Amino acid sequence: MLNIILFGPPGSGKGTQSEKLIAKYGLKHLSTGDLLRTEIAAQTPLGIEAKAMMDKGLLVPDEVVIGMISSALEANPEANGFLFDGFPRTEAQSVALDGLLELKETQIALVLSLEVSEEELVKRLLNRGLTSGRSDDTNEQVIRARIVEYHNKTSVVADYYRKFDKVNNIKGEGTVDEIFALLCNEVDKYVS
Numbered sequence: 145m146l147n148i149i150l151f152g153p154p155g156s157g158k159g160t161q162s163e164k165l166i167a168k169y170g171l172k173h174l175s176t177g178d179l180l181r182t183e184i185a186a187q188t189p190l191g192i193e194a195k196a197m198m199d200k201g202l203l204v205p206d207e208v209v210i211g212m213i214s215s216a217l218e219a220n221p222e223a224n225g226f227l228f229d230g231f232p233r234t235e236a237q238s239v240a241l242d243g244l245l246e247l248k249e250t251q252i253a254l255v256l257s258l259e260v261s262e263e264e265l266v267k268r269l270l271n272r273g274l275t276s277g278r279s280d281d282t283n284e285q286v287i288r289a290r291i292v293e294y295h296n297k298t299s300v301v302a303d304y305y306r307k308f309d310k311v312n313n314i315k316g317e318g319t320v321d322e323i324f325a326l327l328c329n330e331v332d333k334y335v336s
């Protein structure tokens with residue numbers, strides 16, 4: 145199995161690059177943001193609880209996203225590998241993911257970390273807010289709160305995987321195709 149974490153702050157291009165990576169390498173895309181938005185659209189109790197946090201730019205509780213990922217892994221026993229997008233976002237989520245993958249006798253192959261400057265992130269997210277229909281992208285305060293959550297809670301995820309020498313930093317500014325080529329370069333090095 146080839147299991148990859150696509151890592152980076154909100155607006156770093158994880159969603160865009162995920163689509164291209166799953167197509168090229170035949171992976172199953174697991175985006176906790178997408179899974180949560182599906183729950184919100186269906187107005188499930190989980191979705192209603194998560195929306196309150198997401199609208200403030202805060203992370204939803206670890207148990208909630210870990211439970212969703214655990215179910216998604218179980219629901220896809222035939223997958224060649226998984227691309228994790230927006231997960232793990234805390235050290236507790238990283239530890240839980242390692243445990244879940246160990247049960248499947250597999251592990252994270254590599255972490256691809258997209259590096260983008262803060263001003264560029266805010267610009268991209270406000271721009272995405274014009275068309276995405278995502279309420280968390282229209283308010284600059286909420287965007288800044290998400291970036292603060294990223295620095296406080298999520299950036300440690302890279303430190304966690306750095307201990308296992310799994311992290312590759314990728315410049316996330318440039319054209320979509322330029323960035324995709326840099327990502328593929330790292331995956332191909334791992335695969336070969």
Ligand code: ADP
Nearest residue numbers: 154155176177197198202203204209230231233
């Ligand atoms: P972005 O990274 O562009 O902000 P996402 O779609 O990945 O967008 O996430 C949107 C929101 O969903 C986050 O701000 C957070 O509230 C919630 N969320 C997504 N993934 C997680 C996670 N792994 N842990 C906690 N909260 C999450």
